[in-house]
Amino acid sequence: MQYFKNIIFIFIFLNSFQALSKNNFNIHPIEVSKNIYVFMGDNNDVNPKNGGAISNTAFIIGTKSILVIDAGPSYLYGSKVIEIIKSYSSLPIRYLVVTHHHPDHSFGLSRFIENGTKIIMAQSEINRYVKYGNRLLKQLKNLIGEDWFIDTKIVAFENENIKFPINVNLGGREIIIELYDQGHSEGDLIVKDLLSKTIFVGDLVFNERAPTIPHANINNWNKYISTIMDSNWDYLVPGHGKLIKEKEELLLTKYWINYIDKIAKKAAKNGMSPAEIFNKGIPEPLLKYKLAKETWIRDLPLLINKYEFE
Amino acid sequence: MFKVFLFIMLILYSKFAYSGPFSDFKAGAGLSEELSSSPTERRNKPNSESIVQSRDALDSQNSEMWNDLQNELLGKNAKVFFVADVKIIMQDYIEEAHKVPLIVAIPKRLHNFNKLILLIENNPIQQVISLKPYRSIEAIGMNVRLEDDSPIRVAILDKDGNWNIGSKMVFVASAGGCSTPACDPAIEVCEPGIVGKIAVKEYEREAGAQRIKLKITHPMETGFVVDTDGEIIPEYFIKNIHVDDIDGPIADITTFAALSSDPVLLLDLSEKGQSVRVHVMDSHGLEFFSYKKDISM
Ligand SMILES: [Zn+2]
Numbered sequence: 001m002q003y004f005k006n007i008i009f010i011f012i013f014l015n016s017f018q019a020l021s022k023n024n025f026n027i028h029p030i031e032v033s034k035n036i037y038v039f040m041g042d043n044n045d046v047n048p049k050n051g052g053a054i055s056n057t058a059f060i061i062g063t064k065s066i067l068v069i070d071a072g073p074s075y076l077y078g079s080k081v082i083e084i085i086k087s088y089s090s091l092p093i094r095y096l097v098v099t100h101h102h103p104d105h106s107f108g109l110s111r112f113i114e115n116g117t118k119i120i121m122a123q124s125e126i127n128r129y130v131k132y133g134n135r136l137l138k139q140l141k142n143l144i145g146e147d148w149f150i151d152t153k154i155v156a157f158e159n160e161n162i163k164f165p166i167n168v169n170l171g172g173r174e175i176i177i178e179l180y181d182q183g184h185s186e187g188d189l190i191v192k193d194l195l196s197k198t199i200f201v202g203d204l205v206f207n208e209r210a211p212t213i214p215h216a217n218i219n220n221w222n223k224y225i226s227t228i229m230d231s232n233w234d235y236l237v238p239g240h241g242k243l244i245k246e247k248e249e250l251l252l253t254k255y256w257i258n259y260i261d262k263i264a265k266k267a268a269k270n271g272m273s274p275a276e277i278f279n280k281g282i283p284e285p286l287l288k289y290k291l292a293k294e295t296w297i298r299d300l301p302l303l304i305n306k307y308e309f310e
Numbered sequence: 311m312f313k314v315f316l317f318i319m320l321i322l323y324s325k326f327a328y329s330g331p332f333s334d335f336k337a338g339a340g341l342s343e344e345l346s347s348s349p350t351e352r353r354n355k356p357n358s359e360s361i362v363q364s365r366d367a368l369d370s371q372n373s374e375m376w377n378d379l380q381n382e383l384l385g386k387n388a389k390v391f392f393v394a395d396v397k398i399i400m401q402d403y404i405e406e407a408h409k410v411p412l413i414v415a416i417p418k419r420l421h422n423f424n425k426l427i428l429l430i431e432n433n434p435i436q437q438v439i440s441l442k443p444y445r446s447i448e449a450i451g452m453n454v455r456l457e458d459d460s461p462i463r464v465a466i467l468d469k470d471g472n473w474n475i476g477s478k479m480v481f482v483a484s485a486g487g488c489s490t491p492a493c494d495p496a497i498e499v500c501e502p503g504i505v506g507k508i509a510v511k512e513y514e515r516e517a518g519a520q521r522i523k524l525k526i527t528h529p530m531e532t533g534f535v536v537d538t539d540g541e542i543i544p545e546y547f548i549k550n551i552h553v554d555d556i557d558g559p560i561a562d563i564t565t566f567a568a569l570s571s572d573p574v575l576l577l578d579l580s581e582k583g584q585s586v587r588v589h590v591m592d593s594h595g596l597e598f599f600s601y602k603k604d605i606s607m
Contacts, residue, residue, distance in 0.1 A: 271576075273411050273451045275451065276413060279399050297406070301409065309509050309525050
């Protein structure tokens with residue numbers, strides 16, 4: 001009997017140890033400007049090491065309340081972010097802006113609802129999140145393991161017919177939230193902090209890494225990047241990749257989306273198969289982007305199909 | 311003492327449990343247990359060892375699967391030749407296994423072939439298509455599902471009754487193209503469309519030649535996918551695609567669920583067809599036409 005107890009004990013010990021080591025998000029916020037912090041996402045594809053935390057999450061502290069930008073991939077991630085923010089400030093986390101519906105930005109949001117935080121998200125993106133969320137969640141669990149998604153739920157919620165742009169005051173700092181619809185997604189939100197001249201643009205801008213285009217309208221997206229380049233900011237926080245200080249760095253996102261768009265249109269016009277284009281290798285100017293091959297191969301057939309058959 | 315032994319055993323066990331499925335090529339393996347238990351576990355990229363093994367697997371002598379396939383599909387006494395001039399154009403390393411585009415480039419000497427069969431050895435559904443042509447065809451393209459790393463074979467029956475086999479080895483990063491729902495989290499294309507919508511596109515090629523592309527919206531269910539409620543989605547796929555024009559038939563294609571959902575087929579004809587039409591029949595007996603069917607015909 002004693003042996004039996006020991007076995008059980010060892011089993012529990014090992015399992016709990018694994019669970020802990022496996023689910024731990026090792027994230028630390030970096031300070032962009034006074035009272036503005038960013039958790040940098042792992043600049044990789046979703047994998048069992050990063051637990052899906054591949055995009056950037058940020059928070060802004062005012063004198064009265066706190067605003068968070070993007071919820072991360074899961075309930076556990078959301079919990080970790082809330083826990084860390086509480087160690088920085090005891091003010092209430094009043095707002096969460098979800099820039100768009102992609103799982104790496106939205107799946108942590110139920111944790112914020114529990115926290116009493118108000119969720120700000122474009123209606124089109126709430127619809128997509130609710131409609132596709134459970135299937136995508138299941139796929140993600142298959143991909144990197146159930147454990148990363150313990151307690152992660154897709155919840156329906158109201159946005160009370162928000163008409164963008166909206167202004168939010170966190171106490172001592174004014175925040176503007178703008179909608180850029182039918183660009184990178186059906187409804188991307190941009191957050192501007194006027195005090196520090198910091199702009200949070202979600203996946204309208206990717207830094208270093210190849211932008212993903214499955215829900216994109218390339219024309220609009222292109223215009224939006226120009227608009228962002230022309231607006232007044234000192235710091236730009238992209239959806240993925242490092243902080244940006246020079247507006248020329250936005251040209252990288254532009255270059256990729258225009259390049260892939262041009263190739264896809266040409267292929268659709270000539271009836272080419274993606275297999276024939278892939279056979280030529282990744283175009284040289286795209287090789288400098290992180291995840292170039294994966295993104296090229298994943299997105300090009302989708303775009304060709306869109307231009308050829310829709 | 312016993313306790314220490316158990317402890318070591320448990321640590322070993324946990325190590326094994328954590329090593330994850332390794333993508334060493336399994337020549338002739340069916341759906342292995344580890345794959346069916348965690349079909350989309352991310353695997354390692356092919357290493358030098360697995361590439362050597364895969365090269366060996368392309369040699370039909372080393373494939374457990376090939377002989378059975380040959381007997382079953384090409385006939386027991388088929389005259390079979392492994393040739394280098396029949397090319398399968400596709401990626402070596404596949405990230406997304408639900409929709410993998412490929413093209414079979416047919417050499418000139420075989421443009422007037424009698425039959426073409428495309429096979430994926432390590433798929434639960436191995437045969438993808440079997441095509442009988444009525445005209446000269448120079449290339450055939452399609453999107454396929456891949457369950458695992460596998461040799462891909464195309465068998466072309468020539469006028470002399472010989473089977474010409476072209477081969478290609480491909481690696482799959484995330485297994486389960488046949489057994490997991492086609493709803494990749496990154497691309498999120500999971501909305502089932504209207505069944506049986508057909509689009510036919512014709513493209514001019516050099517010297518009067520033509521490319522025909524057709525897309526048919528259809529779920530092409532494999533019967534190996536479990537839905538969100540844990541129920542198996544029954545197989546449901548297109549069984550036959552008949553392509554013709556005003557001069558008569560162009561190709562008659564028997565199809566299987568190893569073709570991707572919303573299949574796209576590509577045919578390169580040596581001579582331009584006139585007003586190409588498509589007639590499709592699926593496994594529920596439903597028929598779809600790219601044209602208005604004339605009842606009197
Ligand atoms: Zn993203």
